[in-house]
Amino acid sequence: MSEAEAADARRIATEARDRVRFEEEALELADQVYRVARRLVGTREEAEELVQETYARAFRSWRSYTHGTNMRAWLLRILTNLNVDRGRRIQRSPDVQPLEEGDYYLANKVAAAEGEQALEQERVVERLSQHGVVDALSGIPHDFRDVVVLVDIGDFSYADAAQILDIPIGTVMSRLHRGRRLLKQKLAEETLA
């Protein structure tokens, strides 16, 4: 084997090792990626498809991932782009009606209905149902929901969410703020109706 051939063989071996390492790391994150995907779309089937498309693309373009950076954010960026490509953004204009209710809205509603003691942890958990939370989340317009899901369910920082969605950090914060208020309004409607 010539020196050039040996160098080539070494390069191929290194690349194969890097690719395997990438794939393994990506697969370890699949559960976390799915949890976010599941709340970004309406059904489990859609979430499964979206995650599969994401991994197919990630495995094809693994070279564009920089080792040592946040792979979970990198995968979610692919996923949210694919989700937009799937044409889910029919609802393009986020509602701009002013929200008069403050951040204490849900707490105040609960307290008004059942007294201040109802704000204690066990009572809150008893009152809210899993179904109610999922429904309330899915009722929030996409642009707000994306941010709420990434930050409050995916546990991404504002900066990561900004990078994933390709929007300024200030927009992440304002959408998060509004999205959470919308969520609370919906929870109030559903749980206190």
Next chain:
Amino acid sequence: MSFDVGCEKCEELLQGYLDRDLAPTEVAVAEGHLNSCDYCRRRYRFEETLRRYIRTTASERIPPGLMQKLAELREQSPYAT
């Protein structure tokens, strides 16, 4: 030194406080008020509980079959050895 800013200001700061996204001076303002106000402290705990609850109830584990499908995609990768 503490200067109580009132419930309205506390409400405004609370989400950022829970996100650990406030400047140190704002943290001091929020905590100063929370330490002295039952009304806001209850709402702070409520928000904390609500967030935890949302995170756990809205999280669905990956379906068992999907993990397998993803691992198979890896073998179809054009660079697979």
